[in-house]
């Protein structure tokens with residue numbers, strides 16, 4: 001097997017095994033001043049970093065068309081999605097497509113495009129950008145938070161799911 005084939009296999013296996021780590025799903029948005037248009041990507045790399053100061057992180061692939069805007073814009077919003085929002089998650093995962101319909105967002109007081117529905121939203125100021133291989137790690141300082149609603153959207157094993165309390169799962173199994 002050629003080295004490149006082995007590397008591809010290793011990459012696929014790494015991605016598959018990383019899929020055993022269940023995450024939430026977010027959409028990160030910012031305003032592209034140059035294009036005078038919103039940008040947004042689906043991202044499962046979101047995580048908490050620090051409570052004091054309040055910091056969160058996510059990472060963007062360098063190949064993403066909106067990577068430049070998302071790593072230089074002073075302000076951005078991270079929307080944690082609920083289980084009703086799989087269509088939106090899929091739409092914002094398609095690179096280079098027109099992701100926003102005209103009525104899909106409003107601009108907040110900082111000009112950031114924000115979505116109407118979410119489980120929660122973190123309004124962030126860019127704190128730092130770190131190198132991370134083929135990704136850039138973006139650290140955001142949380143300036144304000146909004147609570148939405150719904151069941152959590154979970155990404156696991158390459159597919160969408162939601163969180164079921166273990167007691168309920170046990171009941172379901174007993175009933176099956």
Ligand SMILES: Cc1cc2nc3c(=O)[nH]c(=O)nc-3n(C[C@H](O)[C@H](O)[C@H](O)COP(=O)(O)O)c2cc1C
Nearest residue numbers: 042043044045060061064065066092093094095096
């Ligand atoms: C569930 C899921 C999670 C994803 N997580 C990330 C992520 O954390 N970082 C990232 O750069 N891309 C992630 N992607 C892929 C991006 O959403 C996709 O490459 C993005 O739409 C690129 O947009 P753009 O090229 O138009 O900027 C994820 C896709 C899916 C379906």
